[in-house]
Structures are given as C-alpha cells and as structure tokens.
Amino acid sequence: MRAAFARFAPPLVTLVLILGAWALATGPGGLPSYLLPGPWPVALSLWNGLVGTGSFWPHIGFTLTSTLLGYVGGSVAAIITGVAAAESRLFERFVYPYVVAVQAAPKVALAPLILVWFGFGLASKVVLVALICFFPLLVNTISGIRGTDPELIEMARSFSRSRGFVFLHVKLPAAAPAIFAGLQIGIVLALIGAVVGEFVASDRGVGYLIGSATVNMSVTTMFAGVIVLAAFGMAGSALVQRIQRRVVFWDNAERHIVTPQETA
Amino acid sequence: MTLPPALRLREVGFSFPGRTVLAGLSFDVAPGEFVAVLGPSGGGKSTLLRLIAGLLPPAAGQVLVQGTVVAGPRRDVGMVFQKPTLLPWRTALDNVLLPAGFRRGASAGERTRAEALLAAVGLGDSAGYYPAQLSGGMAQRVGLARMLLHDPDLLLLDEPFAALDAMTRERMALVLQKLWQERPRAAVFVTHSIQEALLLADRVVVLAHSPGRIVADWPVPLPRPRAPETMATPEFNALALKLRRLFDEVAA
Numbered sequence: 291m292r293a294a295f296a297r298f299a300p301p302l303v304t305l306v307l308i309l310g311a312w313a314l315a316t317g318p319g320g321l322p323s324y325l326l327p328g329p330w331p332v333a334l335s336l337w338n339g340l341v342g343t344g345s346f347w348p349h350i351g352f353t354l355t356s357t358l359l360g361y362v363g364g365s366v367a368a369i370i371t372g373v374a375a376a377e378s379r380l381f382e383r384f385v386y387p388y389v390v391a392v393q394a395a396p397k398v399a400l401a402p403l404i405l406v407w408f409g410f411g412l413a414s415k416v417v418l419v420a421l422i423c424f425f426p427l428l429v430n431t432i433s434g435i436r437g438t439d440p441e442l443i444e445m446a447r448s449f450s451r452s453r454g455f456v457f458l459h460v461k462l463p464a465a466a467p468a469i470f471a472g473l474q475i476g477i478v479l480a481l482i483g484a485v486v487g488e489f490v491a492s493d494r495g496v497g498y499l500i501g502s503a504t505v506n507m508s509v510t511t512m513f514a515g516v517i518v519l520a521a522f523g524m525a526g527s528a529l530v531q532r533i534q535r536r537v538v539f540w541d542n543a544e545r546h547i548v549t550p551q552e553t554a
Numbered sequence: 555m556t557l558p559p560a561l562r563l564r565e566v567g568f569s570f571p572g573r574t575v576l577a578g579l580s581f582d583v584a585p586g587e588f589v590a591v592l593g594p595s596g597g598g599k600s601t602l603l604r605l606i607a608g609l610l611p612p613a614a615g616q617v618l619v620q621g622t623v624v625a626g627p628r629r630d631v632g633m634v635f636q637k638p639t640l641l642p643w644r645t646a647l648d649n650v651l652l653p654a655g656f657r658r659g660a661s662a663g664e665r666t667r668a669e670a671l672l673a674a675v676g677l678g679d680s681a682g683y684y685p686a687q688l689s690g691g692m693a694q695r696v697g698l699a700r701m702l703l704h705d706p707d708l709l710l711l712d713e714p715f716a717a718l719d720a721m722t723r724e725r726m727a728l729v730l731q732k733l734w735q736e737r738p739r740a741a742v743f744v745t746h747s748i749q750e751a752l753l754l755a756d757r758v759v760v761l762a763h764s765p766g767r768i769v770a771d772w773p774v775p776l777p778r779p780r781a782p783e784t785m786a787t788p789e790f791n792a793l794a795l796k797l798r799r800l801f802d803e804v805a806a
Contacts, residue, residue: 448609
C-alpha cells in the first residue's frame with residue numbers, strides 16, 4: 291500500500307499541476323477557447339463521446355481494427371522475412387542494403403499512394419499500418435538472429451545438434467529480446483500509421499474524428515480524440531511490455547539492441 | 555587385436571587467411587589417458603580442439619577418433635568451453651540435457667543420468683535454476699555435466715576453468731579429476747596453467763606458437779588421486795619448474 295502510494299503519488303502531483311496550469315491558462319483573461327479549450331470542456335466532450343452519446347465508439351472500433359490487423363500482419367511478415375533473411379547469405383548480399391535504405395525512409399509519405407491502390411476503406415489503413423510496423427521489426431529480427439553468441443552456436447553444434455535445432459533453440463531465443471524491442475516500437479508506430487491513413491482519406495476512425503473536428507473548429511473534440519489515442523498508445527505499449535517480460539524472462543529489460551529511430 | 559588410440563593426429567595443419575595456426579602436428583592419446591596441452595595464448599590450442607571436435611575441417615593431415623576420420627561432431631566426444639555457454643532461457647537440468655534435445659527429447663534414462671550428473675558435480679539441488687542464478691563455478695559444473703551426458707569416450711576441455719577465480723579453479727580441477735577417476739577416459743585438456751596441467755594430466759604436451767607445433771611431450775608420473783598437497787611435493791615442483799623454463803623459451 292505504502293509502496294503503491296510512493297510510486298503513484300509523484301506522477302499524480304505532476305498531473306494535478308498540469309491540469310491546474312491548463313485551467314489557469316484558459317480561465318478568465320487567458321487564451322480564447324477556440325485556440326485552447328479548458329480541461330473541463332475537454333473532459334465533458336470525452337464523457338459525451340464515450341458515455342453520453344457514445345459517438346466515439348464506432349471511430350475507436352475502426353481505428354483499433356486497422357491498427358491491430360496491420361500490426362499483427364506486419365509483425366508476422368517481418369519476423370518470417372527476417373528469419374529467412376538472417377539465414378540466407380544471398381538475401382544479405384542482394385537485398386539487405388535496400389531494406390536498410392527503405393527503413394530510413396518515412397513510410398507515411400506513401401499513405402496517399404496506398405489509399406489510391408487500396409481504396410478509402412479499412413484495407414488501405416491496414417496496409418499502411420503493416421508497412422510502417424514491418425521495417426523496424428525486420429531489422430531487429432535480422433540483427434537479433436545475427437547477434438547470437440557464436441560460442442553458443444558452436445556449443446550446440448559440438449553436441450551434434452542439427453541446424454534446425456540450433457535455429458529453434460539457440461538463435462531464435464537469442465533474438466527474442468531484439469524482436470520484442472521491435473514489437474514495442476511497432477505498436478506505437480501502428481497507431482500513428484492508422485491515424486495518418488485516416489487523416490488522408492477516411493469516413494471513420496479517431497483520426498477522421500480529429501480531422502473533421504478541425505473543419506468544424508471543434509477544438510474540444512480534437513483534444514478528446516488525442517487523449518483517446520494517447521490512452522490506446524499507452525495501453526498497447528504496456529501490454530507488449532507485459533508479454534515481453536513473461537516471454538523473455540531471462541533478459542534484463544533495458545539492454546536490448548538499439549534500433550535506428552524511426553521517424554514516421 | 556589392439557585397441558585403436560582414442561585420438562590420433564596425423565600431420566595436422568590449419569591456417570586462417572594469412573596465418574598458419576598449426577603445422578605438422580602429430581600425437582596419439584590412448585584410451586583412458588588424460589593429456590594436457592599447454593601453450594601460450596593464441597597458440598592454436600583452441601583451434602586444435604575444434605579440429606578434433608569436428609567443428610573445423612583440418613587444412614592438412616587427418617584427425618582420427620577411435621580409428622575413424624573425424625568428419626563432423628560426434629556423439630562419443632564431449633566438449634567443455636572456456637565460457638560456460640549455457641542457454642540462459644533453460645534451467646540447469648535442461649542445459650545438461652541439451653545433447654539429448656532437452657527434457658522433451660530426452661529418454662527416461664537420459665533424464666535420470668542428467669540428474670545423477672548434476673548431483674555428482676554438487677548441483678543436485680540446483681537443477682531447476684536458470685544460469686543467471688548460478689555462480690561462474692556452478693555454471694561451469696553444469697558444463698561438465700552436459701559434456702558427460704552421453705558418456706563420451708573422448709573429452710575435450712578448452713581452458714574450462716580459465717575464467718574462474720583461483721580458489722574455485724582449484725576446486726573445479728579436483729571435481730574434474732573425481733569425475734574422470736570414476737571412469738577414466740581419453741581427455742585433451744587445453745590450458746595455459748602449468749599447475750592445472752600437472753594436477754590433472756597423465757601427460758603434458760607443450761605447443762609453441764606461430765605455427766603451433768609440439769616442443770615437448772612429457773609424462774607426469776605423480777600418483778593419483780592428486781590433491782592440493784600434491785602441489786607441495788618436490789616432484790611436482792621440479793616438473794613445474796622444468797615446464798616453466800621450457801615455456802619461457804617457447805614464449806621468447
């Protein structure tokens with residue numbers, strides 16, 4: 291109980307201070323509400339959207355669907371491709387330099403093109419999300435497998451273990467911390483991808499909600515939408531972290547491979 | 555009919571690009587004979603073990619184990635490495651069972667044997683621990699147990715105690731001696747410690763480096779079991795001094 295208090299009290303103090311400053315800045319003589327609405331109207335809009343009219347839910351459902359489908363699809367594809375790439379010399383020589391090059395390019399720039407190819411519905415958002423999640427995880431999977439301690443591989447070989455055994459029981463577990471680091475990056479990028487897709491062209495989704503609120507100058511709705519997205523980003527990230535701790539229990543969480551910072 | 559030597563090297567040579575590591579190396583190890591290979595660091599000792607283990611192909615000559623040419627790793631050869639090389643995501647017991655494919659792949663007999671081996675190296679109560687929970691000495695004991703799982707006829711030990719502190723190191727040498735005396739078998743023990751070589755071996759082979767070749771092949775006529783007291787005897791010290799002199803010449 292005491293420990294929980296000690297842990298949660300400091301950030302709560304910060305939150306209260308921020309809300310106080312926000313209320314003060316938007317109070318009498320402060321910023322006009324069409325630029326920055328106060329915390330109370332935003333909370334009210336959030337309450338209305340989630341509980342009162344429930345008008346946010348179809349949007350939330352749409353965004354979560356495209357985020358999750360794209361994330362799972364992109365991640366599975368990245369791990370499979372990464373495994374094939376790490377185990378193949380030819381791939382390394384012919385394709386890997388381009389993978390690195392594409393990794394450095396901002397994939398969201400492709401959003402308009404993907405919308406043209408896959409339409410304005412769910413499919414285009416899923417593809418965009420998958421594409422954005424794919425590269426960081428691919429690079430992490432490859433470098434994780436490549437980074438396996440060669441002495442562990444040699445040890446397993448010295449006991450006549452097959453190539454398949456070495457891959458499954460030595461290389462893949464050795465790469466797991468790096469793969470999870472990639473999954474962690476991916477879940478945050480996935481949400482960004484879904485929202486950008488909705489910004490560009492959509493008739494549903496939290497990104498669409500924020501976009502259309504801009505047109506109506508409904509700044510409170512925009513804030514409510516951003517808060518909803520932040521909550522999902524945090525929840526997703528925390529969930530992946532939880533799974534990571536369980537699966538990669540032997541790894542000290544902080545020392546996995548550093549990935550190139552993705553600017554989506 | 556006489557038994558073939560447990561290990562026979564015939565004019566074995568090996569080079570990495572631009573550097574000859576071993577050249578014209580020939581010696582036999584009889585069944586049940588414990589041979590220590592002494593040499594300076596970077597003298598090709600580890601490479602020699604990898605050639606015998608079938609992890610590397612020799613560039614020249616032949617390696618024969620139990621009379622047949624080594625073409626790859628074999629089940630009747632067990633190896634211990636300088637680092638414990640345990641899988642961090644497997645328990646001590648599962649690490650011992652790696653040669654059998656872990657608990658799932660292992661037969662009931664292999665499982666019983668793994669538990670018995672852990673008990674024999676003094677880790678009977680630590681079977682369920684993960685490597686992160688083991689000290690360096692404990693981890694290397696797991697490595698010894700793993701090496702013995704399939705009761706190999708030839709042991710290859712690549713400076714297995716080099717990373718341990720002096721006290722643990724001596725204790726581990728005695729653990730190894732005990733395991734070996736329970737069933738004497740051919741062993742090639744690579745080390746750069748003269749004391750360790752004399753404590754364990756029936757024979758000491760000294761390698762010079764660049765390229766690795768044999769400069770001495772001496773028997774160690776000290777009675778077994780050897781103990782820390784052995785290291786205080788004049789015979790031990792005379793032999794150690796002789797090796798030391800030779801070592802200095804070789805390294806110079």
